[in-house]
Amino acid sequence: MNNPADDNSAPKEQDSACGYQNGGGIPREDMYGAGAKVQIENAVNADKEIGAGEDLSKGTPVLEAIDITKSFPSPDGGKLEVLRGASIKIHRAQSVSLMGESGAGKTTFMNAVSALERIDGGSIFWDGERIDKLFSGAQAARRARFMGFVFQSYCLVPELDALENVMLSARIAGLYKPFKTRKAARDLLEKVGLKDRLKYLPSKLSGGEKQRVAIARALINSPSLLLADEPTGNLDETTGEEIMDMFLRLCSSEGASLLLITHNPDFAKRTDKALKMSKGIILPS
Numbered sequence: 001m002n003n004p005a006d007d008n009s010a011p012k013e014q015d016s017a018c019g020y021q022n023g024g025g026i027p028r029e030d031m032y033g034a035g036a037k038v039q040i041e042n043a044v045n046a047d048k049e050i051g052a053g054e055d056l057s058k059g060t061p062v063l064e065a066i067d068i069t070k071s072f073p074s075p076d077g078g079k080l081e082v083l084r085g086a087s088i089k090i091h092r093a094q095s096v097s098l099m100g101e102s103g104a105g106k107t108t109f110m111n112a113v114s115a116l117e118r119i120d121g122g123s124i125f126w127d128g129e130r131i132d133k134l135f136s137g138a139q140a141a142r143r144a145r146f147m148g149f150v151f152q153s154y155c156l157v158p159e160l161d162a163l164e165n166v167m168l169s170a171r172i173a174g175l176y177k178p179f180k181t182r183k184a185a186r187d188l189l190e191k192v193g194l195k196d197r198l199k200y201l202p203s204k205l206s207g208g209e210k211q212r213v214a215i216a217r218a219l220i221n222s223p224s225l226l227l228a229d230e231p232t233g234n235l236d237e238t239t240g241e242e243i244m245d246m247f248l249r250l251c252s253s254e255g256a257s258l259l260l261i262t263h264n265p266d267f268a269k270r271t272d273k274a275l276k277m278s279k280g281i282i283l284p285s
């Protein structure tokens with residue numbers, strides 16, 4: 001039997017800038033699953049409205065990961081245990097931050113729960129559906145519509161302008177509609193304060209502006225869950241604060257849940273739940 005969970009040996013190419021080796025920042029096909037024929041609309045486009053005062057702890061979590069383990073081969077032929085039974089639960093419209101020492105396994109955990117990286121053990125549920133045993137194409141098709149990503153190094157496509165970068169994400173997810181997507185992308189870029197930068201290439205934008213484009217891109221498919229790995233890590237303090245203010249406000253107004261990896265305790269405090277990871281485990285909160 002060809003069990004998709006057995007392809008742990010497949011090397012995952014990463015680069016230091018974007019986390020994903022993808023030719024100038026274009027997400028790998030298996031990240032988004034262009035062309036995958038999986039019917040997922042029902043699952044991921046389920047009602048995202050949340051009523052005022054609704055108890056977040058009720059209902060199906062947007063993300064649940066239970067007892068995740070993951071190791072990498074070490075150069076000496078041994079193995080490095082990076083995740084040692086890490087668990088998390090994120091409810092609809094809930095924001096959760098994750099802090100922890102460098103090397104604790106935060107990025108590996110984010111890659112694991114978004115199924116960009118195969119896990120060795122444990123289980124992962126997106127909107128109540130177990131996804132860790134699915135083939136990567138099926139995971140990618142779900143991921144493209146279910147999740148949005150914001151990386152420390154922006155990961156914009158250098159040849160595309162701001163508007164095109166945002167629209168590309170809809171195209172990759174199979175959600176592109178000529179007029180509607182353009183309008184939605186313009187509206188989002190306006191919301192992030194870039195109304196006058198639509199036609200700018202990333203090389204002509206400041207770091208903060210690039211991250212604004214990346215945030216608009218992460219939101220274009222109305223994802224249920226946003227994953228952000230140190231999104232202000234390359235920005236100066238003032239710009240980082242501005243970007244984080246805007247990002248948290250947009251997550252909330254768009255009704256998206258958030259998993260935010262950050263080194264900044266002030267940002268962590270502003271999420272609904274602040275978690276810590278140490279040595280591959282998420283500590284009890």
Ligand SMILES: Nc1ncnc2c1ncn2[C@@H]1O[C@H](COP(=O)(O)OP(=O)(O)O)[C@@H](O)[C@H]1O
Nearest residue numbers: 072073080082101102103104105106107108109
């Ligand atoms: N693809 C990989 N191959 C081997 N080791 C890796 C790989 N990715 C991460 N690691 C190792 O896993 C540990 C945790 O890394 P990471 O998840 O990036 O930590 P954090 O994001 O908390 O700083 C580090 O020791 C790192 O060297």
Ligand SMILES: [Mg+2]
Nearest residue numbers: 106107108229
């Ligand atoms: Mg990291």
